[in-house]
Amino acid sequence: MKEGDAALLRARSLRKNYGDGEGLVRAVDEVDLDVAPGEVLVVMGPSGCGKSTLLHLLGGLDRPTTGKVWLNGRRTDQLSERALAHVRRTEVGFVFQAFHLMEELTAQENVELPTLLAGRPPRRARRRAVELLEMVGLTDRAGHLPSALSGGQRQRVAIARALANEPSVVLADEPTGNLDSAATLEVLRLFESLHGAGLTFVIVTHDERVAATADRLIAMRDGAFVDETRLVGGTKGNLADLAGLGA
Amino acid sequence: MQQEVLLAMVAKEPSYGYQLRARLDRALGPLGEELNAGHIYVALGRLERAGLVSSERSPGPAEWPERKLYSLTAAGQERVNAWLGEVGWPKADLAEFHLKLVAAAAAGLADPVGLVDAQRRELLRRLRDAQRAAMEEADHSDAALLLEGIVLRLQADLRWLEACERAWTGRRREP
Numbered sequence: 001m002k003e004g005d006a007a008l009l010r011a012r013s014l015r016k017n018y019g020d021g022e023g024l025v026r027a028v029d030e031v032d033l034d035v036a037p038g039e040v041l042v043v044m045g046p047s048g049c050g051k052s053t054l055l056h057l058l059g060g061l062d063r064p065t066t067g068k069v070w071l072n073g074r075r076t077d078q079l080s081e082r083a084l085a086h087v088r089r090t091e092v093g094f095v096f097q098a099f100h101l102m103e104e105l106t107a108q109e110n111v112e113l114p115t116l117l118a119g120r121p122p123r124r125a126r127r128r129a130v131e132l133l134e135m136v137g138l139t140d141r142a143g144h145l146p147s148a149l150s151g152g153q154r155q156r157v158a159i160a161r162a163l164a165n166e167p168s169v170v171l172a173d174e175p176t177g178n179l180d181s182a183a184t185l186e187v188l189r190l191f192e193s194l195h196g197a198g199l200t201f202v203i204v205t206h207d208e209r210v211a212a213t214a215d216r217l218i219a220m221r222d223g224a225f226v227d228e229t230r231l232v233g234g235t236k237g238n239l240a241d242l243a244g245l246g247a
Numbered sequence: 248m249q250q251e252v253l254l255a256m257v258a259k260e261p262s263y264g265y266q267l268r269a270r271l272d273r274a275l276g277p278l279g280e281e282l283n284a285g286h287i288y289v290a291l292g293r294l295e296r297a298g299l300v301s302s303e304r305s306p307g308p309a310e311w312p313e314r315k316l317y318s319l320t321a322a323g324q325e326r327v328n329a330w331l332g333e334v335g336w337p338k339a340d341l342a343e344f345h346l347k348l349v350a351a352a353a354a355g356l357a358d359p360v361g362l363v364d365a366q367r368r369e370l371l372r373r374l375r376d377a378q379r380a381a382m383e384e385a386d387h388s389d390a391a392l393l394l395e396g397i398v399l400r401l402q403a404d405l406r407w408l409e410a411c412e413r414a415w416t417g418r419r420r421e422p
Contacts, residue, residue: 046409181395182386189382208405209398212374229368231375238373239380240278242397244337245248 007034007070008200009058009169014067016053027053028064031224037170040191040201042214043225050223051204052173058202059092059171060084072086072168089118093162093170097177099154101146107157108133108142114164125164132160136190152183156190163194170194172203188213251330253290254299254319258327261318263305264288276390277380290318301324339400341407348375350410352418359415367408374401 016028027050035041043051056062058069060076069077076087088094101110108129115125132166133142146154155175162170175191176184184207191201191213203210206218211217212231219227256267262404268287294300300323302315319327344366348359377397386392 003371114372153312181399185378185381185395192379192382208371208402209378210372212371212378217371227364231368233372239377239394239397240281242373242377242401243275243278243393245278245282245314 006036008037008039008072009033009035009202010070011058012068014054014057014069015065016050016057016062017065019183020024026050026223028057030068031223031225033058033173033225035200035202037168037200038195038198040213041196041216042205042211042216043202043204043218043220044206044208045204046206049220051220054220055171055173055202055204059094060088061094089114090165091168093159093165093167094161095155095158095170095172095175097174097192098148099158099178101154101158101161103146106143106145107138107149107153110157111160111164112147114161120164128164129160132163133157135163136160150183151179152186155179155187159187159190159194163199169202171207172185172201174205174207175203176205176207184209249330250290250294251326253287254294254323255327255330257300257317257319258324261316263314263316264291267291267317274389275393276384276388278390278393291315294323299326339404345411348415352415358419360412360419363408363412363415367405367412370401370405370408374398376407377401 010056011031011033014028014031014033015026018025018027029050031054043054045051053062057064059078059185060069060071060079064077067077068075071087071091076084079087102113105113107128111132112122112125115128116122129141130142133139135194136159138153138156138160141149141157146157149157155178159170159175176187179187188209191203194203195213203214205211214231217229217231218225219229253267258264259270262270264284264287268282270286271282271287275282291300291302295302295317298320300317301320304315305314305316309339348362351357351362352359377394381391381394381398384394
């Protein structure tokens with residue numbers, strides 16, 4: 001088997017430096033990573049630990065100083081700008097803390113945009129957007145501008161947009177960072193149902209609530225992975241205790 | 248669960264035991280599953296002997312003639328009012344875990360950072376369970392609000408563990 005197979009997303013000896021000499025910062029420092037298809041991988045760490053930089057390297061938003069990245073078995077770190085842009089548009093879905101929706105476009109137009117940018121016919125873009133807005137439960141908000149939506153609804157539109165071109169992986173950077181407790185639950189519920197449908201996620205966050213939804217949880221400090229956990233086991237009986245209902 | 252909770256549930260109107268059970272179920276959702284009906288009748292019996300509720304037998308259906316309708320007495324009403332005014336709050340026993348770390352480090356029994364990691368995994372599993380239960384609840388249900396409380400408390404505990412980890416990692420570097 002050649003390097004890069006099996007894992008949907010793979011990184012080896014990934015490194016990203018900023019500055020040099022005394023001012024050298026190792027934002028990402030020799031990271032190895034394999035993401036299996038259908039997996040929800042969460043990378044957790046304090047701000048400044050390098051997790052956003054890592055996500056950018058994985059998604060081709062930035063290039064590593066050294067190291068290799070494969071997506072669907074193909075090296076992406078050495079692609080031309082043009083080829084990389086194509087990969088970003090068609091194989092990766094991005095979700096950001098600040099939503100990054102176009103404020104002058106309606107929810108539906110925002111979701112149509114990636115399909116149109118990928119050169120597909122408008123009718124197809126429209127059909128896909130209607131389908132996605134239904135999936136995220138926002139059919140009745142399709143014609144609203146982002147400013148008329150709540151934070152949780154805006155993030156759901158952004159998630160629908162991320163799925164427009166049927167990416168093989170969704171990369172999310174602090175997806176709940178701007179959301180209150182109820183809206184966080186909305187987004188996590190949506191992730192859960194997409195996960196159930198087989199979608200692969202890499203999420204970087206410092207929100208414990210997002211971390212708790214992971215299949216696999218990696219702790220990151222100073223550019224490197226320091227701990228890895230699978231959250232298996234545990235019982236429902238604990239819940240009643242936690243609420244003070246224990247016998 | 249405190250007896251005052253049941254007492255306050257009767258305050259709405261004279262009620263049968265099964266009605267109290269239904270009110271508790273609505274408020275607790277999945278967390279009420281372990282509450283057993285027998286327990287409620289035992290507690291009602293106790294409240295009656297204490298003079299806080301009174302009961303009258305009502306002409307129930309033939310298969311269940313023993314049905315009792317409970318009402319608050321004046322003393323019961325007074326107890327409920329006093330309880331509503333109480334501001335007691337459940338204690339979080341943080342000192343035990345804190346001292347565990349201090350003692351483990353002092354005696355060289357275990358790595359405090361390792362203990363924090365193990366504890367964090369346990370709390371994350373609980374958070375996952377609480378959150379899953381919350382996801383299954385309808386928005387704005389009473390039970391969803393209770394589950395949100397559990398989620399937020401666990402989140403606070405996890406943040407404290409993060410602070411513990413930072414502090415003990417720092418101490419490990421400078422022996």
